[in-house]
Amino acid sequence: MVLITGCASMPDSGDVQVVKASPRADAQVRVHPVAPRKGAEAQDIIDGFLEAMTSDDADFATARAYLSPEKSRTWQPQKSTTVLAVAPTTSFQPQANASGQLGKGYLMSGTQIAKIDDQQAYQAVAPEDYRFPIHVSRQGGADGEWRIDSLPDGLVLGQSDFQRNYRPVNKYYFASGRNTVVADPVFIQQRMDPVTKMDPVTQSVKALLDGPTNWLKPVVESRFPSGTALAKGVTSLTVDDRDVLKVPLNEKAANAGHAQCRKMAAQIMFTLKDLSAVRVAQIELQRPDGSQLCMLADGQEKEYASDQSAAGAKQYFVNEKNQLAVLNANDKETAVPEPVPGPMGTGQLPVGGIAVARDERTAAAVSTDSAKLYVEPVTMSGDIVQPVYISRGKLQHDRLTAPSWDGRGDLWFADRDLAGPALLRRPAGQELPQKVTIAPGLDGARIHSVKVAADGTRIALLLAKGGKTTLYIGRVERTGTQSDPVVSVDGLLPAAPQMVDVKAVSWAGPSRLVVVGRESGGVEQVRYIQTDGSTSASSVLPGLNQVVSIAASNNEGQPLVAHSTTDGIVRLPTGATWQMVVGVGKGTSPVYPG
Structure with a gap:
């Protein structure tokens, strides 16, 4: 297999380098496969085929050249793609093929991290062993060429080759x-x-x-x-x-x-x-x-567009007086926090976790003890109204999560009361929240955080169980009638199975999330993850210590905003490093509308 960097054709001079697989993801690298040589040993045929799978020649013609005539006709590379952490390895395993024909057997193995189905949809999985047998036999008699006559349909690629x-x-x-x-x-x-x-x-x-x-x-x-x-x-x-x-x-x-x-x-x-x-x-x-x-x-x-307000959305946070405040500054200026109008900004209603509606006219906040949920205007002064929901949880961490608004005007939050935990939705224009069914259920996990997408069809949930918190994406289904709608969350899928603990999450675009968490044996990091769980080498962001919460806008040009217990409220403009905007102890819970 020939690897050519930065060029779509053969170079005029220089050495030709034979490689097993690309060492890193680089879209400018082209891999040109090499056909099997005459008299190649069985192991060489296996290796050549695995290398040829990483190329993109028409109909995988070179990869098919390593297969027996019958297998070449029936092999379906487009059926699926299995993604391994690194390129697959093979080991000799004495065996016969399915028809009992003698030959040589090999075991293809690696650590699977994802699979792409025939719809081209990516599904990340927690790292797990991948093992599949391959069989080779001589074609045309005892002196014939070795060819593969048994192998799985689809492609098996290391992560770097997949990303390339x-x-x-x-x-x-x-x-x-x-x-x-x-x-x-x-x-x-x-x-x-x-x-x-x-x-x-x-x-x-x-x-x-x-x-x-x-x-x-x-x-x-x-x-x-x-x-x-x-x-x-x-x-x-x-x-x-x-x-x-x-x-x-x-x-x-x-x-x-x-x-x-x-x-x-x-x-x-x-x-x-x-x-x-x-x-x-x-x-x-x-x-x-x-x-x-x-x-x-x-x-x-x-x-x-599902979020019409994303382009000019402001950044909000809770200041040291438990007031809802807004950062009125661009990326190059010193931020000047200002409390919003209304009881959440005047101090009449001290607030904890917050969410600002996407039209920036209304905000929802839980009380400082996480027991009560209020919804109040933030564009004018007024009297405090009654809470729209009260949790009966005995301890603060058994009460309400911070709320989240979707683009329909619905408000979402969770009650973690041990006696009656629930995911709740307060429909736009209505006073009373309604319970939302989660199918097939949480299997003992508790909701730690709720973040609903602007489109109102997908929801990100941080679920805590066994001392660890993991990220799931669910599908918001609406059935019933207009006068009696039934809303449920179904199809929960792990969005960051490679992370053993996730502390914070925010939507950061139409199908992208920014998360704070750590992988097994790794350190805490801030990184982008697609909703299907896919990542790239460039998705890891500059390091930040002790991050408690993070916020992003659907407008990907807006800076990230985070709360660090050691750095205060900071933000990350595109192409820059983290910049402090509110000092340590001066604020918490930064959010964009949503």
Whole structure:
């Protein structure tokens, strides 16, 4: 296998380096596989095949050359991808193949950290042993060439090779019954897809048209008519010299109305925003005959964003007097905290954990003893109203968590009362909170923190059990009628299984979280994690000691804000280091609206 750095073709001079696998994730590295040499030993065939799997040659032709004719025809590399911490190793294991044919058996092994299914959805798992047998036999008699005749479908890649070959992309669908979009993360090939021969733009659009992943499907809808696909024969979508992307669709979309078509185009525009190397000024959807369905200009898709307030959102915190205050400063100035209007800012109502509504007109806060939840305006003065909820927990840590607002105007929080723990939601415009069912249940775990996404369809829960706190992502399902809705959280998945303890979490974009935690045997760190549990080498942020809480905006250009018991309230502008904005002992609980 030939590795060429920073170049898509063979260099004119210099040495050719044979490697087993790329040592690190680098999108500029191209791995060119080498076909099996005549007379190669069985172990060489195994090694060559594992190396060829890390390449992206068309239809994995070189990898198939290491297989027996029958296995080459039936092997399905696109079925799934198993991600190991490092490239798989092999060891000799005497055995026969499934038909009893004598040959040589090998055990492929490693530590599995994730799996990508046939929908291109990534699912992280707690590190676990991966073991799978491979069998080789001579083809064409005793003097024939060794070839692999038994192995699993799909690819098996080390993490560095996976990150080199694949990249995350968010597909976008509409939240069920609403005109706001929800991100659905998948992985596509960095360059050309070996099976479909599609470039990243075309891969992204095809993945969108294929529909939402199974996990998200119960809570989202596509505005594309059922069965919509790229027009027959379309394998490449290119932006023209006016930055217009023309997308020919099949006959299933030919009769879409103008309003529906614009939403279809918005789904594509949102999806392609993740491909930073591609500049799309306008999307034109076309019928199979090339006639125009509709057009959508860059920026027009924003009317369907789930969080309309993220761009200019302020940073809030609780000052040393237990008042809700706001930091009115940009990244380059000294922050000047100012208490907000209303009882939460005047000191009439001392507050603990807080959440500011996304329109920044209302705030919710628990009392300093965590027993009562209040909802009050923060734009005008007024009298203190009665709490909207009171916990009966006997100890402070058995009472209420800090609340969280979604983009629908619903307020979420948890009561940790040992006698009746519950996840609760206070619907917009209503006074009384309602219990939310969690299926299939928490299995003895307690809710430590609640953070709901702006789209209102996903929720991040920190669950404490056995002295450890872990991060899960759940799906918010809404059934019943408009007058009698039933809301539940289902499909809980671990979002940071590699971390043995998570202290704090915040949403940091459409499908990204920022977490504070530590891995087994490691030190505490602040890092970004995708909602599917995937990470990258660049996701670890500058170190910060003794972090108690952290906050991020859905606008990824806004700085992170954190509370450290040793540094006070600090923030991290893009490309900078942590900067203190409020001294030690002068404030806690920094938040953005949400």
